[in-house]
Amino acid sequence: MEKVKDWNYKVVEKIGQGVFGEVYKCLNLETGKKVAIKMINIQNEPEGVPSYLIAGVSLLKELEHDNIVRLLDVLTTGRYVYLVFEYLDLDLGSFIRKHTITSIRPHIKTILSQILVGLAYYHSHNILHGDLQPSNVLIDLKSKKVKLADFGLTTSFGVPHIEYSYKEVGSPYKAPESRIRSSVYSTPHDVWAVGCIFAEMVSGKPLFPCGKKDHLSLIVSLFGKPTKETWPGANYISDLLHSHPQCEPADLAEQLLGLGLEPPGVELLSRMISLNPTTRITARNALNHPYFKDSHSSLSSPHYEAFGFP
């Protein structure tokens, strides 16, 4: 990294490569705190500072919530803009990979509710997160705090030539409606992703794994073949669905109950991954779901009352 005025950070390691630049884990030499610094190259921008950056950063500046990583600072040189974010050492993806599902189980409720609290804050400000996945959920084990991050590390959106009308590419946490070309998607898109994350915490593996099968086949095998009644989006891709055989929905509930998820949890999950985005539960309503009313939760849960405005 080049020399920057007011640069008080020591680079620890590169943690990601986004579409617009690299992300580094750094140490603030003054406070000793870890931060994530996203470098955005602007030297080849022909029209001054690009509008996505002005609008994006100024929006991040206004977000202030316990369950969302803070944009701490913005530093600039003639060539780069550096976004300095709060950082926590562990992300949910690694947490799930490194632990057995039995040891994750007692933490699910507190993690899930904090994800939803952060998301409800985004949505109350009419903002979509758009890229929720386990690697964007950061965890501080000591304080049991969960924070949503968005460093744009993994997915790249906007594939130039979409030939199919069902987008297979992109994060496996993307909701089905957002994969349909030219369809509008909104806040339910994020709730779908939280549902996927929820299921992954319970089973230890992604609900829609990349690789073996395409996403639409996975949808069909999980829900049965969607009709335009169960999923308005089916209308747009009827040709594509036509090639899929009729099949019985998988009994996901049975599997999850077998993995130790309580019945209210199964009910909540089914409402989060409702195929029809208009009937999908909202983040705010999900927080009021009976699943979270369980007083025997093994963890203290200060996050319930933390919900609201800063």
Add this chain to the structure above:
Amino acid sequence: SQNHSQDSNFINKRSISPMGFFPFQTVSEELLREMAVKEGELLPKHDYLNRLRSGDLDSRVRREALDWILKAHAHYRFGPMSFCLSMNYLDRFLSVYELPKGKDWTVQLLTVACLSLAAKMEESEVPLLVELQVGEPKYVFEAKTIQKMELLVLGTLKWRMQCLTPCSFIDYFLTKVNDDQLPSATSIFRS
């Protein structure tokens, strides 16, 4: 452009911000309260008006800037929010940053940068920076120079560009006086 669509990850998903001028958006009372607090934080320094009146700050500078912004704004038929934002940026910047005296090109550069930033925040179509400089100005700046000034303004304003101006509140109050019916776009512009 391809560049921008690729970055939908970073901003397009967020382009429905409540702080901007987006008709038909419901604003909750909680959000309104938060907006009112933020509005106070995003004003020029409190002594700004007095300094303009006393001549400590050259009010001619501001008037010339205002004139040019109005001209360019009308030329490109920008929305009311772009005008409010560009003047907010200009006033906030002038209230904390001392431009070198006697170099009128710096004022002009600042004015162009403020309008460009505001247009980029608000307008769906932003003219090229060279073309933005309408009205046969004395100096015409290259995009690279304007970028430097934009960065200085962004840094000085701590990247808090989502300001609340009267426009931000119109929706809410129009909805309120309208029996909680969403106002039509025309009534917003009439106001």
